Amino acid sequence: MTYQDYLNESAGGTNSAVTGTLSACVRASRSGLESNPDHHLWNNRGTWWCHFTLHRADYTAERIRVSLKTRDVEVARSRRDELLGSLAR
Numbered sequence: 001m002t003y004q005d006y007l008n009e010s011a012g013g014t015n016s017a018v019t020g021t022l023s024a025c026v027r028a029s030r031s032g033l034e035s036n037p038d039h040h041l042w043n044n045r046g047t048w049w050c051h052f053t054l055h056r057a058d059y060t061a062e063r064i065r066v067s068l069k070t071r072d073v074e075v076a077r078s079r080r081d082e083l084l085g086s087l088a089r
Contacts, residue, residue, distance in 0.1 A: 020054040020055050020056040020057065020061075020062070021054070021055050022052060022054060022055070022084065022087055037077060038073070038077070040052050040084070041068075041073075041077065041080055043073075047067060047069065047070070047071060048067075048068045048072075048073065048076030048079075049065055049066065049067050049068060050064075050065070050066050050076075050079070050080045050083055050084075051064065051065045051066075052064055052084065054087075066083065068083075
């Protein structure tokens with residue numbers, strides 16, 4: 001599942017064309033994730049969400065929050081990695 005799919009599902013099917021680069025902390029090596037495996041994740045009433053900052057070419061930034069639609073932290077970590085990996089390309 002791509003970021004757009006996650007975004008579309010969490011936004012009720014709206015198609016927003018989001019392009020840009022991830023913030024420096026997301027692009028950093030995975031050593032940060034080793035010290036905090038739940039980086040960019042938060043649990044809202046049992047459902048895991050991913051949040052990060054997307055920097056655009058016009059020098060604006062957007063905070064992105066996407067529901068990972070799971071109550072399992074291991075699944076949430078996997079979906080976060082897939083989501084951020086697809087954006088880092």
